[in-house]
Amino acid sequence: MTSKVKLYSGTYKNYSDEIYKAIRSETFGEDIGQNSWLTADEYRNIFSLLGLTNKTRVLEIASGSGGPAVFMSKETGCHLTGLEYDRNGVDNSLKLAEENGLAESMEFIHGDASEKLPFDDGTFDAVVSIDAINHLKNRDKVLKEFFRVLKKGGRLIYTDPIVVTGILTNEEIAIRSSIGYFIFAPLGENERLLERAGFKDIRSDDATENMSSVSLKWFNAREKRKAELLKFEEEDNCNGLQKFFKMVHTLSFEKRLSRIMFNAVK
Structure with missing residues (x-):
């Protein structure tokens, strides 16, 4: 039986440590x-x-962690609100915004995005979510909430890295979902739910190559630093994460699980 492992809380908590910086640099460039x-x-x-x-x-x-949000704000000058379930992530985000002089144009809120969003109708010009919608319950309700908080003509972009496009075993599913709550969506289901929520001009693009490439680099970057990682991670958790990254690469490389980017307008 595959045990659950922790990815997010540890990496958010240890965000600024040199070993995690080195892993990110080698993984993402x-x-x-x-x-x-x-x-x-x-x-x-x-x-x-x-x-x-x-x-x-x-x-x-x-x-x-707030890192991509700060990057977005610095690159575009936009005003950004981040909603995050993990408190370590929220704390790190607030710290990064302050350090980068962006505290007045950014806010980060602790909350569950699978529940009713704590914002008025038509608040935002854009909603974005990267590789996270698969962790949210009740996708039909989630997409309706995205629609509600968008202004008319506003745009939603999200990636779903768990679109089923091939045959999977129960063991493969267990390892791929070992880092938390997962929803596996069949091909075409996101489009159907987006349309039901009221969105138009729905577009989907295959973004699986990034997942295949990044997961392998992430595995390799961690593997060569395993002795150092064990100072921060319990051995069972560290090994479990390596199994996870290896499985992500296998299933994405073989196109049995795909990562799709969805782009739609209110």
């Missing part, structure tokens, strides 16, 4: 503090698709 399958160039493309400017109000769902 350009380290913007990400803890997903996102690269800086992919995020820049998303900024362009969203049309972000210094007048744009953005809601980032599952803002994580």
